[in-house]
Amino acid sequence: MVPVMAGGTTERVLTGPSAFTAQLEVVLDPAHRLATVMLRDRTAAEDAVQEAALKAWRKYGQLRGGAGSFKAWFLSIVANECRMARRGRWWQVVRMPELPTPLDSPEELAAAGDLRAAISKLGPADQAALFCHFYLDMPMDQVARVLRVSPAAARSRVYRAAQKLRPDLDPSEDL
Amino acid sequence: MQRRPLRDELRDAFDSMSEPAHPALASRIHEEIWNRPTPGVSMPRLAAVIATLVAVVVVAGLVLIGRHALPQTVPAGHGGLPSGAATVQPSPPAGAPAPAAAGSPGAARPTSSAAANLPGFTCAAQSGGASPAPGSTGPVPVTAVRAAAQGGVDRFVIEFGGPVPQYEVKPQASARFVQDPSGFNLSLDGSAGLLVTVHNAQGYGTYSGPTDLRPALTELREARQVGDFEGVFTWGLGLSKASCFRAYVLSGPSRLVIDVQQ
Numbered sequence: 025m026v027p028v029m030a031g032g033t034t035e036r037v038l039t040g041p042s043a044f045t046a047q048l049e050v051v052l053d054p055a056h057r058l059a060t061v062m063l064r065d066r067t068a069a070e071d072a073v074q075e076a077a078l079k080a081w082r083k084y085g086q087l088r089g090g091a092g093s094f095k096a097w098f099l100s101i102v103a104n105e106c107r108m109a110r111r112g113r114w115w116q117v118v119r120m121p122e123l124p125t126p127l128d129s130p131e132e133l134a135a136a137g138d139l140r141a142a143i144s145k146l147g148p149a150d151q152a153a154l155f156c157h158f159y160l161d162m163p164m165d166q167v168a169r170v171l172r173v174s175p176a177a178a179r180s181r182v183y184r185a186a187q188k189l190r191p192d193l194d195p196s197e198d199l
Numbered sequence: 200m201q202r203r204p205l206r207d208e209l210r211d212a213f214d215s216m217s218e219p220a221h222p223a224l225a226s227r228i229h230e231e232i233w234n235r236p237t238p239g240v241s242m243p244r245l246a247a248v249i250a251t252l253v254a255v256v257v258v259a260g261l262v263l264i265g266r267h268a269l270p271q272t273v274p275a276g277h278g279g280l281p282s283g284a285a286t287v288q289p290s291p292p293a294g295a296p297a298p299a300a301a302g303s304p305g306a307a308r309p310t311s312s313a314a315a316n317l318p319g320f321t322c323a324a325q326s327g328g329a330s331p332a333p334g335s336t337g338p339v340p341v342t343a344v345r346a347a348a349q350g351g352v353d354r355f356v357i358e359f360g361g362p363v364p365q366y367e368v369k370p371q372a373s374a375r376f377v378q379d380p381s382g383f384n385l386s387l388d389g390s391a392g393l394l395v396t397v398h399n400a401q402g403y404g405t406y407s408g409p410t411d412l413r414p415a416l417t418e419l420r421e422a423r424q425v426g427d428f429e430g431v432f433t434w435g436l437g438l439s440k441a442s443c444f445r446a447y448v449l450s451g452p453s454r455l456v457i458d459v460q461q
Contacts, residue, residue, distance in 0.1 A: 041232050052225055057217030064216075070224050077228045139212040158206050159213040190205050 044084050048077060051095045054160050055102045062106035062151050064144060072105040079105075096162070096169035103152040103170055110148055134189045142189050150185035157182045320443040320460045326367035327448060328455070331399055338430040339364045340405035341397075342452070346414040346422050352458035353419035355436055357397065359453045364399040366455055368446040376435035379426025387437030388413065388420035393444060395457060400432040418442050418459045 055076070059069035080101050087097055130142040143151060149171055156162045156170050168178035187193050331339075343358035374389040402424070410424035418438050426433035436457070444459045 045229050045232060048228065049225060052220045052228075056220035056224065057213070060217045061213060066218055069218075070221070073220065073224060074228055074231070078231060081232050139208055140216050143209075143212055143216065154209060155213055155217075158209040159217075186205055186209075189209070193205065 041081070044081055047094045048080070048098070051098050052077075054095070055099055057159070058099060058152065058155050059102055059106050061143065061155050062103065062148055063109060068109055069106075072109050073102055076102040076105045093169070096166040099152075099156065099160075100170045100172055103148065106152075107148040130188045131191055134191070139189060146185060146188065149181060150188070153178065153181045154185050154189075317458075318445050318447055320445050320458070322370060322441070322443040324367060324369040325444075325446045326365070327363075327446065328365040328397070329362045329448075331364065332362070335361075338399050338401035338432075341400055341402035341427075341432055342405055344402075344406060344408060344410075344412070344422070344424075344434070346412045346416070346419055348414075348416045348461075349458075351461055353414070353416040353461060355395070355419060355422055355434075355457045355459070357395070357400075357432075357434070357455045359400065359455070360405060361453060363448045363453050363455050364397055366395065366397045366446070368444065368457055369394045369396070370441065370444070372441065374421070374435075374437035376423070376425045379431065379433055380428050385423060385425060385435060387423055387435055388415075389437030389439050391438040391441040393436040393438065393457065393459070394425070395434045395436065395446075395455075397432040397455065399430050401430055402427045402432055417461045 052073070056069060056073050059072045060066060063069045063072060076098065080098050087094065130145040134142040143154070146154070153167055153171055156167045157164070162170070164179050164182070165175045167182065168175040171178050171181060173181070339362065340360040341357060342360045344356070345358075346353070346355045348354070371392045371394060374387040374392045376385045376387065376392065376394065377383070378385055412422040413420070414422070418440070419436060420439055421437040423435050423437070424433070425435045436459070438459060442459050442461075444457055446455065446457045448454070449456055
């Protein structure tokens with residue numbers, strides 16, 4: 025009976041709320057930064073991260089793999105939350121007036137030297153790809169998990185997004 | 200001019216654009232998660248909890264309904280009994296006087312007994328009276344209330360226009376009573392009291408005498424109507440000290456008599 029009980033206890037520890045919150049704590053900061061980049065609004069970002077955390081907790085039992093996969097898995101949920109938040113109608117109404125810029129495309133903004141404004145103009149998948157790859161230093165296969173695409177698709181996504189910010193990007197530059 | 204690598208520029212841009220998570224966010228999320236059931240089993244567990252709650256509510260409801268229904272069925276056969284005394288009340292009136300032992304509730308008083316058969320004095324609560332007749336409707340009317348000293352006792356009498364209904368007389372350690380149904384406190388003369396409650400009786404419309412008697416006797420200092428509401432006719436007696444008493448029923452006219460020992 026003892027081994028069975030020990031096995032049950034281990035299982036509970038691995039899937040219990042304390043294990044989840046311990047893993048969550050490590051990725052909460054990058055997740056919140058990703059959400060603020062994608063939403064440009066702290067309150068909306070906090071809401072998105074919180075909602076993502078609860079969704080992740082509900083699906084936690086389905087997660088397979090170690091700590092590295094938790095980060096990519098959780099960030100993909102956060103990115104999806106942010107994408108859905110941006111798609112909401114209130115977002116179109118509320119956010120548009122707050123971007124008073126005569127420049128439209130990220131390319132123009134980047135050329136004007138305003139990299140932050142240019143990033144704001146990117147699509148959500150581009151933002152998430154650049155953020156994960158360049159800011160969080162995630163390897164391409166992890167970025168692919170965040171974007172829920174293949175590693176090859178993630179690589180081209182990162183490259184094309186980077187090109188929008190720097191049209192004269194040297195293809196040989198290390199991405 | 201050599202431009203900075205895109206990686207560095209993006210790093211700076213993202214760093215200035217993004218904000219670290221506020222500590223309150225982490226604690227808010229922790230709180231939410233700890234208040235939720237374990238994933239995977241949440242739905243079955245929730246369903247079980249709801250089912251249990253429903254079952255408890257149903258059972259409790261049935262118990263409550265049963266409890267309330269029980270006293271309502273008793274008056275049909277027994278009449279106007281307080282639920283606590285329902286099981287010990289003998290229905291046929293006994294020819295002999297009721298035993299004077301303390302705490303003998305439910306001793307039916309002989310409706311036709313002479314004064315010679317009066318019960319002894321006790322210092323505990325007493326009760327008696329007749330169940331309403333099977334065909335009778337409505338409370339028994341009260342026709343008179345009076346108090347006087349008589350042969351070594353202070354006597355309080357309630358006269359009825361029908362058989363004396365169920366009554367109880369409870370001694371209490373003060374002369375303070377609570378008016379029914381207003382809930383007002385009534386302070387009577389004296390330092391002890393008797394609460395006389397007659398069920399299925401009514402003074403309203405039939406009794407027009409005073410509702411506050413001040414005979415100022417040795418023991419019985421004051422008698423005051425405490426309630427005449429929904430068929431419950433209540434008087435409070437203010438006594439100069441805690442005294443033993445006897446409560447019994449006389450006929451012709453039908454009346455409830457309470458003798459307080461001097």
